[in-house]
Amino acid sequence: MAFTPRVFSGMQPTGNLHLGNYLGAMVQWVEMQKTHDCIFCVVDMHAITMAVSVWGGPSELPGQIRSVAAAYIAAGIDPKRSILFNQSQVSEHAELAWVFNCVARLGWLNRMTQFKEKAGKDRENASVGLYDYPVLMAADILAYRATHVPVGEDQKQHLELARDIAQKFNNDFAESIRKAGIDDGQFFPLPEPVIIGPATRVMSLRDGTKKMSKSDASDLSRINMTDDADTIARKIQKAKTDPEPLPSEEAGLETRPEADNLVGIYAALAGKPKAAVLREYGGAQFSTFKKALAEVAVSRIGPVNAEMKRLLADPAEIDRILAEGARRARAIAKPIVDQVKDVVGFLRS
Ligand code: AQP
Secondary structure, three states: OOOOOEEEEEEOOOOOOEHHHHHHHHHHHHHHOOOOEEEEEEOHHHHOOOOHHHHOHHHHHHHHHHHHHHHHHHHOOOOOOOEEEEHHHOOHHHHHHHHHHOOOOHHHHHOOHHHHHHHOOOHHHOOHHHHHHHHHHHHHHHOOOOOEEEOOHHHHHHHHHHHHHHHHHHHHOHHHHHHOOOOOOOOOOOOEEEOOOOOOOOEOOOOOOOEOOOOOOOHHHOOEOOOOHHHHHHHHHHOOOOOOOOOOOHHHHOOOHHHHHHHHHHHHHHOOOHHHHHHHHOOOOHHHHHHHHHHHHHHHHHHHHHHHHHHHOOHHHHHHHHHHHHHHHHHHHHHHHHHHHHHHOOOOO
């Protein structure tokens, strides 16, 4: 079947969103809503796959969901133009995930590197949900027959799995899909990852070889979207660097992960290529460069931060936006998931 281009993406309400989430995904979302039908989700069902200490438990979760929704809107997502909702309000995600659990193979999930990283050494104690996370993610995307998924570099493997699941569903149920009137047998599209933001992999401020992450124990490792100007400046000032001045050309960053990361962040925030940043700051000491970086970071994050605070002062309005988004999302997902049930052979009234 011919698939209408549609964008789906989401973030987990597992703590403060950070600069990696913003530059790696959200900036791209804001651009894509100008040209595509977009669905943006706060993936609360994914959040509870982690230990309660990560997502905060029942008393913290509602606030975290609202905070991520507020960050989306403050960053430029327009909830009238795009659909914005939290995952658990649309039960079709869970229903489709169950069907996909029976399509995906154990061997496929065993290869997922994010599970290995997040489960760590204590794998036996990880939740089944954490292991199954990529299957739910495939359902999130395919419940809307989304064709494009803007994400950071770290999600590439999960997108490949979503494509494998879509393909296998199309193959396994080919005859039934044709009987349902889809002559070419393509029930689901193979969703494309869109990994082209200004910084697809922002690294930790404390270790240039590790991804900036919400769950890093050190708050100094990331710039949160809720950090005030002084905190941003302090974190940048304390960011790990090496003793050399900045090089004048990009080749000089190759063996210097922390310098490379800071130059990349500056370039993404200022909307310039890295080469242009190095033309300006090549030969400068980090003390000078860090001051400039703090200024550009505060000027970009400050307004988002202020708008988030304004929005969060009215939680009822955020809840209303999410409920309306869920209603619009369900209007798309329900007929698709009903058709999945018919294709599989479930009886429904
Ligand atoms: N460091 C990063 N650089 C670029 N993009 C990133 N993303 C996350 N970290 C970086 C992108 O942000 C989106 C939402 O991610 P998520 O919150 O759903 O989960 P995550 O990828 O697991 O993010 P974190 O911060 O690393 O959370 P924890 O610590 O909970 O695991 C995705 O598009 C992701 O690629």
